[in-house]
Amino acid sequence: MRNxxxxxxxxxxxxxxxxxxxxLPRGVTPTSVLAYDLHMLIFYITVIIGIGVFGVMFYSxxxxxxxxxxxxxxxHENTKIEIVWTVIPFLILVGMAIPATQALIxxxxxxxxxxxxxxxxxxxxxxxxxxxxxxxxxxRIDSESNKARKLNSGVDVSNVKNxxxxxxxxxVLPVNAKIRLLLTAGDVIxxxxxxxxxxxxxxxxxxxxxxxxxxxxxGIYRGQCAELCGKDHAFMPIVVKAVSKxxxxxxxxxxxxxxxxxxxx
Amino acid sequence: MNTDADHLHEDHKTGIMRWITTTxxxxxxxxxxxxxxxxxxVGGAMALIIRAELFxxxxxxxxxxxxxxxxxxxxxxxxFGALMPxxxxxxxxxxxxxxxxxxxxxxxxxxxxxxxxxxxxxxxGSTLFFEGGAPAAxxxxxxxxxxxxxxxxxxxxxxxxxxxxxxxxxxxxxIATILNMRAPGMTLMKMPMFVWTWLITAFLxxxxxxxxxxxxxxxxxxxxxxxxxxxASGGGDPVMFQHIxxxxxxxxxxxxxxxxxxxxxxxxxxxSRKKLFGYDSMVYATASIALLSFIVWAHxxxxxxxxxxxxIFFMMTTMxxxxxxxxxxxxxxxxxxxxxxxxxxxxxFSLAFIVLFTIGGFSGLMMAITPVDFQYHDTYFIVAHFxxxxxxxxxxxxxxxxxxxxxxxxxxxxxxTLGKTHFWLTTIFVNITFFPQHFVGLAGMPRRIPDYAVQFxxxxxxxxxxxxxxxxxxxxxxxxLYKTLKQDVTADNKVWEGAEGLEWTLPSPPPYxxxxxxxxxE
Amino acid sequence: xxxxxxxxYLLTAFTIFxxxxxxxxxxxxxxxxxxxxxNGKTGSxxxxxxxxxxxxxxxxxxxxxxxxxxxxxxxxxxxxxxVIQPGKIYTTFYTLTNQSNQPLLATANPxxxxxxxxxxxKKIECFCFTxxxxxxxxxxxxxxxxxxxxxxxxxxxxxxxxxxMFDITKQLGYKLEK
Ligand SMILES: [Cu+2]
Numbered sequence: 001m002r003n004x005x006x007x008x009x010x011x012x013x014x015x016x017x018x019x020x021x022x023x024l025p026r027g028v029t030p031t032s033v034l035a036y037d038l039h040m041l042i043f044y045i046t047v048i049i050g051i052g053v054f055g056v057m058f059y060s061x062x063x064x065x066x067x068x069x070x071x072x073x074x075x076h077e078n079t080k081i082e083i084v085w086t087v088i089p090f091l092i093l094v095g096m097a098i099p100a101t102q103a104l105i106x107x108x109x110x111x112x113x114x115x116x117x118x119x120x121x122x123x124x125x126x127x128x129x130x131x132x133x134x135x136x137x138x139x140r141i142d143s144e145s146n147k148a149r150k151l152n153s154g155v156d157v158s159n160v161k162n163x164x165x166x167x168x169x170x171x172v173l174p175v176n177a178k179i180r181l182l183l184t185a186g187d188v189i190x191x192x193x194x195x196x197x198x199x200x201x202x203x204x205x206x207x208x209x210x211x212x213x214x215x216x217x218x219g220i221y222r223g224q225c226a227e228l229c230g231k232d233h234a235f236m237p238i239v240v241k242a243v244s245k246x247x248x249x250x251x252x253x254x255x256x257x258x259x260x261x262x263x264x265x
Numbered sequence: 266m267n268t269d270a271d272h273l274h275e276d277h278k279t280g281i282m283r284w285i286t287t288t289x290x291x292x293x294x295x296x297x298x299x300x301x302x303x304x305x306x307v308g309g310a311m312a313l314i315i316r317a318e319l320f321x322x323x324x325x326x327x328x329x330x331x332x333x334x335x336x337x338x339x340x341x342x343x344x345f346g347a348l349m350p351x352x353x354x355x356x357x358x359x360x361x362x363x364x365x366x367x368x369x370x371x372x373x374x375x376x377x378x379x380x381x382x383x384x385x386x387x388x389x390g391s392t393l394f395f396e397g398g399a400p401a402a403x404x405x406x407x408x409x410x411x412x413x414x415x416x417x418x419x420x421x422x423x424x425x426x427x428x429x430x431x432x433x434x435x436x437x438x439x440i441a442t443i444l445n446m447r448a449p450g451m452t453l454m455k456m457p458m459f460v461w462t463w464l465i466t467a468f469l470x471x472x473x474x475x476x477x478x479x480x481x482x483x484x485x486x487x488x489x490x491x492x493x494x495x496x497a498s499g500g501g502d503p504v505m506f507q508h509i510x511x512x513x514x515x516x517x518x519x520x521x522x523x524x525x526x527x528x529x530x531x532x533x534x535x536x537s538r539k540k541l542f543g544y545d546s547m548v549y550a551t552a553s554i555a556l557l558s559f560i561v562w563a564h565x566x567x568x569x570x571x572x573x574x575x576x577i578f579f580m581m582t583t584m585x586x587x588x589x590x591x592x593x594x595x596x597x598x599x600x601x602x603x604x605x606x607x608x609x610x611x612x613x614f615s616l617a618f619i620v621l622f623t624i625g626g627f628s629g630l631m632m633a634i635t636p637v638d639f640q641y642h643d644t645y646f647i648v649a650h651f652x653x654x655x656x657x658x659x660x661x662x663x664x665x666x667x668x669x670x671x672x673x674x675x676x677x678x679x680x681x682t683l684g685k686t687h688f689w690l691t692t693i694f695v696n697i698t699f700f701p702q703h704f705v706g707l708a709g710m711p712r713r714i715p716d717y718a719v720q721f722x723x724x725x726x727x728x729x730x731x732x733x734x735x736x737x738x739x740x741x742x743x744x745x746l747y748k749t750l751k752q753d754v755t756a757d758n759k760v761w762e763g764a765e766g767l768e769w770t771l772p773s774p775p776p777y778x779x780x781x782x783x784x785x786x787e
Numbered sequence: 788x789x790x791x792x793x794x795x796y797l798l799t800a801f802t803i804f805x806x807x808x809x810x811x812x813x814x815x816x817x818x819x820x821x822x823x824x825x826n827g828k829t830g831s832x833x834x835x836x837x838x839x840x841x842x843x844x845x846x847x848x849x850x851x852x853x854x855x856x857x858x859x860x861x862x863x864x865x866x867x868x869x870v871i872q873p874g875k876i877y878t879t880f881y882t883l884t885n886q887s888n889q890p891l892l893a894t895a896n897p898x899x900x901x902x903x904x905x906x907x908x909k910k911i912e913c914f915c916f917t918x919x920x921x922x923x924x925x926x927x928x929x930x931x932x933x934x935x936x937x938x939x940x941x942x943x944x945x946x947x948x949x950x951x952m953f954d955i956t957k958q959l960g961y962k963l964e965k
Contacts (some may be wrong), residue, residue, distance in 0.1 A: 003824075012687055013294045014614075016430070020897070021704070021708035021709075021720060022704040022707065022708065023704075023707050023708070024707045024708075025709070026642055027271070027486075028646040031636075032640075034616065034636060035637045035639065035640050038636060038637050039631065039634075039637045039640070041636070042630065042631050042634055042638065042678075045894075046621065046627035046630060048633065049663060050627060051300070051624065053594065053598065054597075054620060054623075055302075056598055056602070057616075057620070060598065060601045060602050060604070060606075061601065061606065061616065062604055064601065064602065064603050064605065065602050065608075065806055066538070066605040066606060066607045067604045067607070067672070070603070070604075070605045070606075071605060072538040072603065072604045072605040073539065073602075073603035073604070074539075074602075075542075075776045076539070076540035076542050076543070076544070076600075077542065077543050077544070077545070077546075078542075078543075079291020080601075082543055082546050082592070082595075082598075085586060085592065086546075086591075086592055088687050089588050090588050090593045093584045093585070093587060093588070096584065096634065097580065097581055097584060100580060100634045100636055100637075101577055102634065103578055103636040104573065104577060104580070104635055104636050105573065106575045107636055107639070108576075110901055111901075111942060111943070111944065111945070112944070113945075116849065116947070118851055120853060122750060122857075129851070129865065129949075131851065131868075133759045134670075134867070139678075139852060148323065149323065149324060149716055150324065150328070151324040151325075151328050152324070152325065153324070155323070156323075157323040157719060158322070158324045158722075161628065162718070163718055163719050164322075164716065164717065164718045165718050168762060168778075172520070178456065182572075182900055182947060182949070184853055184855065184898075184949065184951070186853060186854065186855055187407045187408060187409065187855065187856050188410040188413065189409070189410065189503060191568060191642075191643060193643075193711070195640065195709040195745070196427075196602025198639065199568070199636070199638075199640050199642075200568050200639055200640075200642060201568050201639075202504075202568050202569045202570060204269070204503055204504055204569065204570070204951075205409060205497065205503065205853075205855055205951065206498070206502070206503070206855065206896045206898070206902045207497065207502070207504070207570070207896075207898045207951075208898045208947065208949045208950045209569075209570035210570075210900050215517065217641075221422075223709070223711075224711050224714075225643070225711070226568075226643040226644070226711045227407075227568075227643055228333070228402065228403050228407070229330040229410060230333075230400070230401075230409065230410060230413065231328070231330040231333060232329060233329075233713065233714060234329065234711075234714035234715055234849065235445065235716075236714050237327075240579075242385050251421065269790040280950075371791065371795060374795075394927070433802050436798075437795055437798040437799065437802070440798055441791045441794040441795055441798070444794055445790050445791045445794060446791075471801055471802050471805065472801075472805055474802075474805075474807070475802050475805035475806035475809060476806070476808065476809040476812075477809075478804050478806055478809070479807075479808075479809025479810055479812075481808060482808075483810075494813060496897035496953075497953070498855070498894050498953035498955050499894075499949060499955075502816070502820075505812075505813065505816050506939070508812070508816060509812050512809075512812065520920060570902070572902065572903060573903075625919055644827075706943055730956070742821055777906065
């Protein structure tokens, strides 16, 4: 109990200072930006509706109370207003559906991709295959996180760099190129998700799904498996390194050479 | 009506046998409510194990497999053990009283539908002690993962069959009662709103519980009898399970909320001292929500890779649900408008219901937008959303109903100060628990994980603190119930100044056999 | 008959119907998949597909493979990619090696991506039509003969054919001879 109180007190400065992530990341792909903009649009619409609806409600709660001697009115229907508050929300919804549908059409268009990356989910790691370049490897949680995450490991996880979000072999992808992902799984359903690259897609055993993105900023982007896939579901992170095209080509060459050496052995 | 009279005048036994053999709707309602309350604490304890593990990053208390068993069992127990029995219990107590019937239409069936439940829940709970543990694939039981589990699967599936059977029998009874046993003069469009919502809910139940039974039976035969409904090696498809499951699952969430709407539609007019605004549109809105619930299921699974046309269709139908739901909220507020409000405990819970359920509705509307749902799906944002509609939604409505009708059922008034304290503690802590989950979800925390990256620490810690506060507040609720039953402050027949309806014409508590002579409704 | 009992029977009948309906959803789902190309289930053959003079139009087909539940198979496409013309018949193959010391029974599930074009990809001969028995340490070449419908929409320039190999020896309870 005392620990608990100490903890409570210790959170106060963080509460004040912490730079908390409280929103969707805007992301670095056209699809993630679309999703973000729609998210904010709908959010603001709901906030405005909320202020209106709750405003009326609280006005009524404050003013129409028995303790103020209010005598209840007698009305209990009004066809006109009932039609209005059926039709107006409907129109607002139509207004939301139009940009949403447009975004969806764009997101589902996987044609004309420059790089095809096949992603296979396993319990509990990912396999990546660059179909055009003959490069493939497995990607697992890195060993430091893996040690720290064990029950009662005794490791203070806040000292582990990128705890649970670091892998042994990250994906390397070029920026400003349309990347198509082919997703499937080798055992149960997984889902591949890097928030800053846009949405997620399920990897279903026996079937192949696809999604695409086009990264516009070099950097390292992290994500996780997003579909419950068994006991180590929380421990199959995803790391994407977005680099310039030249760097990407160099990396591919290196990988191919490494593969050759490995095969000779 | 002779067949009822036979049941009604059976000498009822005393002691434990009275409860085991009872066919009286009041006894059975009480049994349901007690079972529900027990399961609420069992499921709540599991939630606290989950929250305790998530208090800090790193694994401190449980291993991941047990954590997954907890999330699975917490959901199954809360849905099938706590919420549904609570709503059926309210139906059992209230529907005959509200429509002026002497009992439920099929009293022996009623006894059966209750007594299946403890055994089914016992079997479900016992799987925790099996080798390999309870099912750990989430309450949605998705294959192939669920098929990997230990020996518990067939038992869990059989218990789901029994739980479903119990709800189906209960639903049949409710429909038979409402359609056949209303007091003379009570036309359908004069029925109290709570009765209407339950009539529609009961139809939903018998439409979808068999579908769940079918889906889990397919799981069973896939695992043990060589069928391949859900595996591609035999021409099946694991995603098909999700379609069948959510064909049940979406109406199921309305099964959990429509009777709650009925409760709120009863309490708001009572404490506003004004008739329910837009009774007719309320009925139509409820019916259209129920109908729409059959064509929106795939919005739970936008990421499985659907054809574009499917994604657009399910997005539009889902958004459409906001219209009748909005009508309901507007009607409640119009009922309060220019009323003469007082704020007793049931009213406070109902007002909180309107605000917090609407917040849950807003996040629901956000996730109807398919391109954004690709981001929200399977994150804590979803967890926050459905807990907002289920806890300050359905659970608050049940608590409000208990405070509202308890004086009628027992003839004793609860302690208003304690009731209000319970309300404020519950409402504050429910928000501390679930509001921060919106933030971690948006920031990228997936659901159903026992451990998380350190940037999610602060909000998870807050959420855990909130959940323990919420749990403690419910112990106060227990105490209030206990105190009410033990004390002598009696309630008069009408209990609430603004109360309207047949149940308030009866003494408090109502006699064991009420309305043996049907009342007249003009 | 008592009205209440009548309601009871009607509703019970409805309940039983809905249980049956859950099983009816299985064929309904299959029809739905076929119409929409969901899951990339490939189309059926039609002899009028072959055309004398295929249009001067080229489509890239990539081949890939998966093995489920780490079954002891090595399974890979013979060719990683082909450039084909709609309306022409092509043949390619996959190699399957049984790396265990037991004979095994295997079956493959095909999937075309993007799924919306799956109906235009027709298999004339395919190892996925039957179960494959494969002896211990044996390597087999598994052929697939296919044609892409000339009606394939013009915006489709690239297709992926994936086969997923399942070990179904246990599932079928098969007693295989050595
Ligand atoms: Cu996974």
